[in-house]
Amino acid sequence: MENTTENLNKLEADESLLGKTQGSASQGLKQIWAVGGGKGGVGKTLVTANFAITLAKAGARVVLVDLDLGGANLHTCLGVEASDKTLTDVFSPNIKSLQELALPTIVPNLSLISGAQDAMNVANLPHAQKQKLLNKLRQLPADYILLDLGAGTSFNTLDFFLAADVGILTVLPEPTSIENAYRFIKSAFYRKLKNIEYLYDARSLIDSTMNRKNELKIKSPADLIRNLETLYPEVGMKIRNSLNDFEMKLVVNQTRTEIDSEVGFGVRNVCKKYFGFNIDYLGCLEYDSAVWQSVRRKRPLILEFPASPLVPTIQKMVGHIVSEQAEKIKRSQLGL
Amino acid sequence: MSQEKKQNYYEILDISLSANAEIIRTSYIRAKNAYNRDSLAAYSLFDPEESKQILEEIEEAYTVLSDSEKRRKYDESHGLLSSDSSYEDYTARDALRAHVAAVMQAPTNQITEHDEMAEAPVSYPAPAPSRPDPSAIDRLQAAQSSLNASVPLKGNYSLTKSHVVDEAMEEKIRNTEPVTGVFLKSIREYRQVRPEEIMDSLKISKNYLAALESDDFSKLPATVFVRGFVIQYTKALKLDHEKLTASYMQFLKSKRP
Ligand SMILES: Nc1ncnc2c1ncn2[C@@H]1O[C@H](COP(=O)(O)OP(=O)(O)O)[C@@H](O)[C@H]1O
Ligand SMILES: [Mg+2]
Numbered sequence: 086m087e088n089t090t091e092n093l094n095k096l097e098a099d100e101s102l103l104g105k106t107q108g109s110a111s112q113g114l115k116q117i118w119a120v121g122g123g124k125g126g127v128g129k130t131l132v133t134a135n136f137a138i139t140l141a142k143a144g145a146r147v148v149l150v151d152l153d154l155g156g157a158n159l160h161t162c163l164g165v166e167a168s169d170k171t172l173t174d175v176f177s178p179n180i181k182s183l184q185e186l187a188l189p190t191i192v193p194n195l196s197l198i199s200g201a202q203d204a205m206n207v208a209n210l211p212h213a214q215k216q217k218l219l220n221k222l223r224q225l226p227a228d229y230i231l232l233d234l235g236a237g238t239s240f241n242t243l244d245f246f247l248a249a250d251v252g253i254l255t256v257l258p259e260p261t262s263i264e265n266a267y268r269f270i271k272s273a274f275y276r277k278l279k280n281i282e283y284l285y286d287a288r289s290l291i292d293s294t295m296n297r298k299n300e301l302k303i304k305s306p307a308d309l310i311r312n313l314e315t316l317y318p319e320v321g322m323k324i325r326n327s328l329n330d331f332e333m334k335l336v337v338n339q340t341r342t343e344i345d346s347e348v349g350f351g352v353r354n355v356c357k358k359y360f361g362f363n364i365d366y367l368g369c370l371e372y373d374s375a376v377w378q379s380v381r382r383k384r385p386l387i388l389e390f391p392a393s394p395l396v397p398t399i400q401k402m403v404g405h406i407v408s409e410q411a412e413k414i415k416r417s418q419l420g421l
Numbered sequence: 422m423s424q425e426k427k428q429n430y431y432e433i434l435d436i437s438l439s440a441n442a443e444i445i446r447t448s449y450i451r452a453k454n455a456y457n458r459d460s461l462a463a464y465s466l467f468d469p470e471e472s473k474q475i476l477e478e479i480e481e482a483y484t485v486l487s488d489s490e491k492r493r494k495y496d497e498s499h500g501l502l503s504s505d506s507s508y509e510d511y512t513a514r515d516a517l518r519a520h521v522a523a524v525m526q527a528p529t530n531q532i533t534e535h536d537e538m539a540e541a542p543v544s545y546p547a548p549a550p551s552r553p554d555p556s557a558i559d560r561l562q563a564a565q566s567s568l569n570a571s572v573p574l575k576g577n578y579s580l581t582k583s584h585v586v587d588e589a590m591e592e593k594i595r596n597t598e599p600v601t602g603v604f605l606k607s608i609r610e611y612r613q614v615r616p617e618e619i620m621d622s623l624k625i626s627k628n629y630l631a632a633l634e635s636d637d638f639s640k641l642p643a644t645v646f647v648r649g650f651v652i653q654y655t656k657a658l659k660l661d662h663e664k665l666t667a668s669y670m671q672f673l674k675s676k677r678p
Contacts, residue, residue: 264465304471343612343659344591351455351462354435358428358475359466 116410117222119249121234121242123265125156128255128338131376131386133233134162135395136253138387139403141195145228148187150198152245153235157200163190164383171199175218183221191388200233210241219248238272247277251406252333253367256352258345263352270333274306274360281327287313287320307361332363334406340369367402370395429499430482433475438501442487449483454586587611599672600665605654606634612658623653638677647673 120133133149141147151159151172160167170186180186187196210218222230232249234242246252252273256266282288294312295303301312310328314321337349346369356364375390382389387396431438434448455462456472456479463472485491495501590611597604609619620630632640633650641647651669655662 258461260461260465263461267465305466341661342594344586346659347451347454347586348461350451351460354452354455355462355466357432357435 114414115223115225115228115230116251117230117232117249118251118253118406119152119232119234119246120253120255121246121269122255122262123236123238123267123269124257124262125236127257127262128336128370129153129236130159130162130233131338131370132253132255132336132399133231134159134385135387135399136403137195137229137231138192138385139400140229140231140407141192142387143403143407145194146226147195147229147231148198148225148227149190149195150222150230150232151200152232152242153200154241156235159233160188160197160199161383162380163197163385165190165197165199168199175221176214183225187225192385215241215244219245238269240276243273243276246273247280247331251410253336254333254364255336255338256348257339258337258341258348263348266352270356270360270364271306273333274331274362277328277331278306278324281324284327285320285323287317287324290317290320305359305361307357307359310361328362332365335364335366336402337366337369339372341372345369367405368398370398428478429501430486430495431501433478433482434486438496440486445483445486449479449487450585452479457586459586459588594660598668599675600668601672602633602636602669605651605665605669608658608660609634609654614658619654619657622657623650625650636676638673641673641677644670644673644677 118136120129120136122129130153137147137149149159149163151157153159154172157171165188168188170188172186174180174186175183183198186198188199190197222232232245234245254266254269256262278291282291290313291309294301294309294316297303301308303309303312310321310325314325335349335352337346340346340348349366349369353364353366356362371394373390373393373395375393376386376395379386379389386393387399390396431440434440434445434452436444436448440448453476454460456467456475458469458472463475467475485495590608594608609616616627616630619625620627623630628640629642629650631637633647633654648666648670651666652662655665
């Protein structure tokens, strides 16, 4: 079992990004969906590109943003010529809005902001710049902004993931990928907790709870939260509520058998037990050679192989998120 | 730690308070699979000792929740539901959904399950007609109905239900050569798929299915048709259909050249 205190302490203090950017309700209907996952090659780009096309084809205005800083390849998957206008320019004084960086694609309603080729400038953004970028993303004239995040668990990646309205995690049914995904979830969880902690000034309460770790039999983050709720009901409740809207989506990609697709349910159950929060398992995308063929042809799967069994599944996943989010927005507008 | 600090039985099985018997059973099996020794999902966060204890809790939860009398008493003593509530497959979410639909005056979407077995190429719904200066909510609603979004996701869309994973059987499925019709039948039974379900989804008659599953080659149709069946059959069971079909076809050719 890992030492939870250590994990908590490792994080640098950072101002809350969440308080200012999360929650589409206050921002109108614009939604940011971020696709992440611990490892490279697990299908993040496949999911981001094809979810975006599905939304655009359904009539929504969509902007895709390649935030895989260092491994940007979204433009290739969409058959868009590499441009000299990339995300790197976002802080240049000549650029007034992000919209100027958006390139049209073959899909009507869908544009693309290409990833920075030179990772050094953007890969580790200082807080203020990250905030600025997030605000600019929210201002894009679009209904949906989809972020293709890179591999790994840098603060950059975690912060974009957490600031999004919908965070989608893709994994492969393989031990290394699942381990990486848990590392990602764990880092995101502590990053989120850090933000909440800052918001409610709860650091010392968490520390004092952790000091009684053995006595309280705290083995997992879920145990920590449960004990906080008992020891300090008010703050515990606030933390619980903030964590409750930390709901991420899970896609298991490249499944070959029934057992592979069941992995998603296992991860969901384990996360609930270990972290104490819900993961929404969207389902699995089976292994289909059409995927790499479409990559090779530099055409998105949905356009190149519309008969692929992945296409209806992707439509269903997107439909599920759209309706769920619409409900959420409506609910908060109705004050429910 | 006191009792109420633990997960309750519903949380242990990852189900809602209103879950019906079928959901309880499916979730029980999934929970067991999540913590068994070969599971990918648990080993990196829980050590074997912890997993063993969790498995015991899962059994305990299932023993109580699968028995309506025990469940009622448990609910009562934990203040989970008023005792007169019935366990319908109905959630607060459905109520909310209905409410939201009414408020938005959106047409209630038809619930149409997509048939994964359908061979026809997927056709896209036409993009929503553009209106003068459509507002965001209109577009969202258009996207929503165009995506036929009211279908709840179950995680997988095959015929197979959750079943207890038997590693020995999984190993056999991976390695058995050649794949015979009799063996396919044993996989179908292991996956808990009834013959009628296969007949329905493959649109084949009882006689053909029986012939296929008993290796009665004289009653089977021409080889190209058999191949089609076996592909659909193994796909419906979520198997590695390419590999199993190839193996079966070799077997068929050796018996019926
Ligand atoms: N469902 C799938 N079936 C077959 N191949 C896939 C599938 N998903 C991904 N791949 C292959 O894996 C490669 C990596 O996928 P990609 O989406 O680029 O991953 P990431 O963005 O996470 O690095 C793709 O180029 C493709 O060849
Ligand atoms: Mg990628």
